[in-house]
Amino acid sequence: MLFMLAQTDAPKYVSATPDWAAAAWAKVQAKYAVTVPRVGEKIPYVPTDEVYTDVGADDIYWWTNGFYAGLLWELYSHTGDDQYAAAAHQQADRLDKALHGFVGLHHDVGFMWLHAGVADYRLTGSDEGKRRGLIAANVLAGRYNPVGRYLVSWNEDRPGYVIIDSMMNINILYWASQVTGDPRFTEMAKAHADTVLAHHIRPDGSVYHIVNFDPNTGELVGYPQGQGYAPESSWTRGQAWAIYGFALSYRHTGDARYLDAAKRVANYFLANAALDDNEIPIDFRSPREPVYSDTSAAAIAANGLLLLGTQVDALERPLYEDGALALLKHLTEAHTDFDPAHDGIVQGATAEYHSAENREAAFRIAKIVVTISLSVIIADTVPIQNANIITIPDAAYxxxxxxxxxxxxxxxxxxxxxxxxxxxxxxxxxxxxxxxxxxxxxKHSSAVSSANTLKKEQMPHQYTANGLTIINVPSFHTTEKSVYLTYIRKLNALVADIRGPFVLNFSGNVGGSPSAMILGLYSLIPNGQLWTSVARNGKGQQVHLSKNGLRGSAAEYLGTDVKTIIGKKNLHTKVAVVMDNHSASAAEFTIMSLKHNPNVKIFGLPSAGFTSENSGQTFHSPLSDNSWKIITWTTIRTDHWVRCSSVLNAQGTHQFNNAPIMPDVLVAEPNTSDSSNTKQPPVNPTVLTEIKKWFALT
Structure with a gap:
């Protein structure tokens, strides 16, 4: 049985949702609803005259080519709008050229396919997304230098180069170990993180952008010039990658050294940010004039700070939470373009300190890299879903x-x-x-994504076979009241119109709402106690059926709307119930209830054995008005086992704990799997023959 209940006490990345964040998120949604169709299949990078060009046409291997796909999955996860999933799939399809072209790939396969592949797998369960992610992870693993214990960052003549950005890419290795069970990926990621920790992070929390090692011996060679002001300076985006990257490695491994590193770099970053009122320069150790800013550093750092705030104790948390919010508020007020007519959103990102061309281009509008900040700008309006975090929402814990x-x-x-x-x-x-x-x-406890549960419900259906009238009773999960009542009304009407013995087919019914099925078959089930739900502490709660509905436990449904639908009792007609080993959960509860009627007999195979109640917990986007149609995650937990008070065995009562229901007449031949009448399998002729024998008895 599946019951979806609003989650109200989930832990948050910030203590309270700022009004400016809620307003910014509303503007973001409005903007991308317009700009995504306009961008089409282009892989964006930097707009020209406020219109994105297609960087994929020039360089399919470019390191940011997966970021737009990640932004699209971000939007999809929070809105449920299929246009974003479709657009993200277009991006991934184009990136297959790079994935299979191979020769131009680099360590940024993590950046590219965490967003274009892994995010797809996380949100939809896509096998293709998983395949893309695993190919990318194996490509990255192939760059591992076992002597130096590092992953080579770049190609060409730089086999000893390791850049701080790499701390983000290794998350695809952690993910690969999780989905394959192969620890080698994680061991490579940890070895690399240890090397970066030892050589990139200075005692004061500042960070080297590039460290060069001898690829043959692993010995330190030096610190080449990077994208900051000087080799010994403090390139701010590198600082941000370090905060975020080490916080993620701590999340994946629980190694306190990584948490300490993230805190050290974060403290350094926040101290310097305060000097300039959160207007982040390209480099913290660069001349005060001229002023060159980099909004991408602010956005990335804010992501990392919010994550870090969830990993420290309550007394430390405000330092990182407040610091992140201050950065993001400044970004939204000073550097964000919400105009739907313009491509791009956050202005003022900079690629490199000493490149005037990159500075000027970036000041027109930010690179796609800063779209990482999208989920943080709306931090507590919706949960953070950045593909680099590759984890289920914390609320699921x-x-x-x-x-x-x-x-x-x-x-x-x-x-x-x-x-x-x-x-x-x-x-x-x-x-x-x-x-x-x-x-x-x-075995009755599980978790599902709404992307896999939103489907059109099948309604009860009647057909004739071998001279017998058969009513298919399908699975039913929808909580929408109008559809729920339609299901009950349809099933009641079908039963009321039949004269003489008939068949109820529960084959293939995997469950859902027991009240919909039981109230739909109200006329065939005696009023009174149907079963007792017994909790882990031994306390029981009786479930009763009456003209007012179903009362007790999670199956309860009462209301005047039901009284106008349910029909008069008909407990004298023979009813054959057919089940198979797919009949589960709510279907099993309904069959148990029908067995209170002495004129009901069960035919077929033992049921699936999900004879336990569960209650569900649903995580909503707060902007969705708690609509179940755009649920992000639905978790199902087994809370009770069930005791049926009807006579189901020789002992008179049968206590179930996910034990199957045994049929009165066992027919080993399974039901066929195809049907022109419905998606449910039709009743097998062998079963119908046994039913006809019983109907023929007086």
């Missing part, structure tokens, strides 16, 4: 804690082992990861 506290744990040793392996759920990276962890505790 509450589900793991709830499961541990109140859920029904079927195999405690397996559950505790899984909890230890995932650091209590904190190291989860996809919805699938969360589903697997919950499933370890109880």
């Amino acid at each position: 509450q589900t793991v804690a709830y499961m541990a506290k109140k859920g029904i744990i079927e195999d405690s040793s397996a559950w505790h082992a899984a909890m230890a392996k995932t650091n209590g759920g904190r190291n989860l990276h996809t919805v699938r990861d969360l589903a697997m962890l919950l499933n370890t505790a109880n």
Whole structure:
């Protein structure tokens, strides 16, 4: 059974949503709703005369080529608008030329396919997105130098170059280990992070952009000139990459050294930012005049600071949270172009201190790199979903804690082992990861993304086979009231119109809403107690059926709207119930309820064995008016096991804990899988033959 309940107490990246952030997010949505169709299949970088050119046509290997896809997935995850998913897929399709061309690839495969592939997999479960991400991860792993314990950043004649930006790219390696179970990717990422920590981070928290190693011995060679003012200076975007990158590595590994590094660099960054009222220069150690700013450094640092704020104790958190918000507020007020007629959004990013061309171009409008700040500008309007974080929302961790506290744990040793392996759920990276962890505790516990659950519901349907009238009772999950009542009304009407014995087909019904099915079959089920839900603490709650609806436990539904739909009782007609090993959850509860009727007999195979109740927790975008249609994540937790009070076995009562229901007449031959009548499988002729024998008895 699936019940979607609004989440109201999820942990946040900031303590309260600033009004300016909510206003900025509304403007962002309005702008991209217009500009995304205009951009089309172009891979944007820097606009010319406020119109994006197509950098993919000039250099398909360019390091920022995945950022626009990430922005599109960001928009899709928060709005549910399919145009953004379609546009992101177009970007990924174009980038396949680079992925399979190979020769121009570099360490920025992480930047490119965390956004163009992994984000797709995280949000939709796309096998193609996963494949792209794993290819990119293997390409990056192939750049590992085992002598120096680092990943080579660039190509050509620089086999010893390691740049600070690399701390962002290694996140695709952490992800690859998570989805494949192969620890080699993570070990390479950790070795690289250790090397960067030892050689790039200075004691005061400032950062080298480039470190050069001897590729044959791994020994330090020197510090080449990078994109900042000088080799020994402090290029601000590099500072930002370090904050964000080490915070992410701490998130993936739990290694406190990475947290300490992120804090050291963050403290240095915030101290310098305060000197210029959050107008971030290209380099903190550059001449005061002329003033060259870099908004991309501010945006990236803010992302990292917000993440860091969730990783420190409550007394430290305000330093990083307030610092991030100050940076973002300054960006939105001084450097953001919300005009839908103009491509791009954040102005004033700079590629390189000593390149006048790059400075001037960037001042026209920011590079796509600063779109990383989108999810932070709206930080507590919606959860951060940046592809580099490649983790499920923090709010989902509450589900793991709830499961541990109140859920029904079927195999405690397996559950505790899984909890230890995932650091209590904190190291989860996809919805699938969360589903697997919950499933370890109880097979009826899972997690799904709304992208995979939004579908058109099938309605009950009647057909005739072998001279028998058959009503298909399909799965039903929708919580929309009008559709819910339509399902009940349709099922009641079909039952009321039949004269004589008939068949209810639950084959292929995987569950959903038990109240919709039970109230739809109200005339066939005696009023009174149907079952007792028993919680982990042993307390039970009885579930009752009456003319007012269904009362008790998570299946409850009461209302005058139901009283006008349900029909009169008909407990004297023979009803054959057909189930198979796919009949599950709500279908099983409905079949249990039907067994209170002495004229009901079950035919077919044992049911799936999901005879437990669960309650759901839904995470909404606050801008969605809590509409279930744009839910970001839906988590399902098993809270109860069920005891059926009807006679289901020789003992008179049967207590279930995900045990299957056994049919009264076992028919081993499975139902066929195709049907012109409905998506449900039709009842197998062998089953119908057995049913006809029973109907023929007086």
